[in-house]
Amino acid sequence: MDARLIVRVQAEPFDPAAEMDALAKLHDDIGAVASFVGYCRSEGGRLAALELEHYPGMAEDEIERVVHEAVTRWPLSGVTVIHRYGVMRPGDGIVLVVTASTHRAAAFESVEFLMDYLKTRAPFWKKEHRADGSVGEWVEAKDLDDKAAERWQTRS
Amino acid sequence: MDARLIVRVQAEPFDPAAEMDALAKLHDDIGAVASFVGYCRSEGGRLAALELEHYPGMAEDEIERVVHEAVTRWPLSGVTVIHRYGVMRPGDGIVLVVTASTHRAAAFESVEFLMDYLKTRAPFWKKEHRADGSVGEWVEAKDLDDKAAERWQTRS
Amino acid sequence: MTEIKLIYFAWVRERIGLAEERVDVPASVQTVEELAGWLQGRGEEYAYAFENPAIVRAAIDRKHVKPDALISGAREIAFFPPMTGG
Amino acid sequence: MTEIKLIYFAWVRERIGLAEERVDVPASVQTVEELAGWLQGRGEEYAYAFENPAIVRAAIDRKHVKPDALISGAREIAFFPPMTGG
Numbered sequence: 084m085d086a087r088l089i090v091r092v093q094a095e096p097f098d099p100a101a102e103m104d105a106l107a108k109l110h111d112d113i114g115a116v117a118s119f120v121g122y123c124r125s126e127g128g129r130l131a132a133l134e135l136e137h138y139p140g141m142a143e144d145e146i147e148r149v150v151h152e153a154v155t156r157w158p159l160s161g162v163t164v165i166h167r168y169g170v171m172r173p174g175d176g177i178v179l180v181v182t183a184s185t186h187r188a189a190a191f192e193s194v195e196f197l198m199d200y201l202k203t204r205a206p207f208w209k210k211e212h213r214a215d216g217s218v219g220e221w222v223e224a225k226d227l228d229d230k231a232a233e234r235w236q237t238r239s
Numbered sequence: 240m241d242a243r244l245i246v247r248v249q250a251e252p253f254d255p256a257a258e259m260d261a262l263a264k265l266h267d268d269i270g271a272v273a274s275f276v277g278y279c280r281s282e283g284g285r286l287a288a289l290e291l292e293h294y295p296g297m298a299e300d301e302i303e304r305v306v307h308e309a310v311t312r313w314p315l316s317g318v319t320v321i322h323r324y325g326v327m328r329p330g331d332g333i334v335l336v337v338t339a340s341t342h343r344a345a346a347f348e349s350v351e352f353l354m355d356y357l358k359t360r361a362p363f364w365k366k367e368h369r370a371d372g373s374v375g376e377w378v379e380a381k382d383l384d385d386k387a388a389e390r391w392q393t394r395s
Numbered sequence: 396m397t398e399i400k401l402i403y404f405a406w407v408r409e410r411i412g413l414a415e416e417r418v419d420v421p422a423s424v425q426t427v428e429e430l431a432g433w434l435q436g437r438g439e440e441y442a443y444a445f446e447n448p449a450i451v452r453a454a455i456d457r458k459h460v461k462p463d464a465l466i467s468g469a470r471e472i473a474f475f476p477p478m479t480g481g
Numbered sequence: 482m483t484e485i486k487l488i489y490f491a492w493v494r495e496r497i498g499l500a501e502e503r504v505d506v507p508a509s510v511q512t513v514e515e516l517a518g519w520l521q522g523r524g525e526e527y528a529y530a531f532e533n534p535a536i537v538r539a540a541i542d543r544k545h546v547k548p549d550a551l552i553s554g555a556r557e558i559a560f561f562p563p564m565t566g567g
Contacts, residue, residue, distance in 0.1 A: 100256025207566025208491035224563035363480025364405035380477030
C-alpha cells in the first residue's frame with residue numbers, strides 16, 4: 084500500500100480545495116474523494132473565538148497513528164489530515180480530513196473514522212472566548228464522541 | 240427549515256472549492272461541511288473516457304426530490320449537488336455533493352445518503368469509451384448500489 | 396387509441412434506434428408492463444430492447460414508476476436501463 | 482527518587498499554574514494513577530487539578546496510557562483533560 088499520507092498540525096489556515104485537488108490528481112484511478120471540514124462556530128453569537136491548545140509532538144504522532152490505522156482498514160490512495168491550533172474565529176476551519184480511493188465506500192467510511200478518532204484521541208483542547216469579552220470555559224468532551232469512536236472497534 | 244439548496248445538471252466542470260466555501264460561509268454556526276466528489280476513472284488504462292447520458296428535466300427533478308428528502312431527515316443549513324453529463328476523461332469530476340450543518344454527523348450521513356440515492360435514482364447512464372478506440376459497453380448497475388440505497392429505508 | 400410520447404435512453408435507445416417517438420397505443424394497453432409487451436411486438440429492434448423486460452425501468456412524466464403503473468393520462472413515458480450515474 | 486518531566490495541558494495546566502516541571506518522584510510511586518495521587522498531595526493547586534482523578538487523562542512519552550501504566554523509564558509524562566479537538 085503506497086498511499087500518499089499527509090499529516091499537518093499548524094497555526095496557519097488551510098486550503099481545502101488545494102488538498103482535495105492534490106488527492107484527486109494522484110492517479111487516473113481515483114474514483115472518489117471525500118472530505119470533511121470542521122469550523123469554529125459562534126453558537127448563536129455567544130462566542131467570539133475558540134482557542135485551541137495542543138500537545139506539540141504528540142498531536143502529530145497521534146494523528147499519524149490514526150491515519151495508518153485507516154490505510155490498513157480501507158484501500159486508500161491518499162489521506163490528508165490538517166489540524167490547526169491557536170485562536171479561531173467563527174467560520175475559520177479547524178480541521179480538514181480528505182481521503183481518496185478507487186471506491187466511494189472506502190472514501191466515505193475512512194473520513195468518518197478519522198474524524199471520530201481525531202475527536203477522542205488527538206491531544207487538542209478548545210477554550211471558549213465569549214462574545215461579551217469574559218473568559219469562557221474549556222469545552223467539555225462529549226460522551227457522544229466516545230461512542231462514535233467506539234463503533235469502529237466492533238467492526239473488522 | 241430554510242436550507243440553501245442548489246441542484247445543477249450541467250455539461251461544464253464544477254469547482255468543489257467554490258461550492259464548499261459558499262456553504263461554509265452561509266452563517267456563523269456552520270460547524271461541519273462534508274463533501275464527496277466522484278471522478279471518471281481510467282480503470283487501469285482501459286478507458287479513454289466515460290460518456291454520460293441523462294434524461295433532461297427528470298434528472299433535475301429527481302435530484303431535487305432526493306435533496307428535499309435529505310433536509311427532512313437531517314438538520315442541514317445547505318446542500319449542493321452538481322451532476323455533469325457529456326464526455327468525461329479520467330480525472331474529471333462527474334458528481335459533487337456538499338452538505339453543511341451545525342453538527343458533523345448530519346453532514347456526513349446526508350452526503351452518504353445523497354450519493355447512495357443519486358446512484359440508484361438519478362437518470363444518468365455511463366457508456367465506456369475504450370482506450371484502444373473501440374466502442375465500449377454501457378456500464379452495468381451494481382447490486383451493491385441498490386443495497387447501499389436500501390439501508391436508508393430501515394432507518395428513521 | 397391514445398397518442399403517447401415515448402423516450403428511450405442508453406442501450407434501450409440504441410437498440411430501438413430512436414431517441415423518442417409518438418405512438419398510438421391501443422386502449423387495451425393499460426400498464427407500463429403491458430406497454431413494454433406491446434412495444435416488443437413492433438419489430439425486432441423493440442424485441443431486442445425489451446428482451447429482458449424485468450431490467451428495463453420506466454418513468455411516467457419524469458417520475459419513476461413500477462411495471463404495474465397505469466399509463467392513462469401520461470404525457471411522456473420513458474424506458475431506460477438501471478441508472479449508473481453518481 | 483527518579484526525576485521525571487511532567488507536562489500539563491488545558492485546565493490541568495491552568496489549575497496547577499505550570500505548563501511543565503521536573504519533579505523527583507519517590508520509588509514507591511509506580512503507576513500513573515499513583516503519580517496523580519502523589520501530585521495531589523503537593524499543594525492545593527494540584528489537589529484542585531486532580532480533584533476528580535478519573536477524568537484526567539495521561540500520556541507517557543506522547544502515547545495515551547491507562548491509569549495502571551507503569552511510569553518506570555518514562556522521559557515525559559503528560560496530564561490533561563479529555564480531548565476536544567476535531
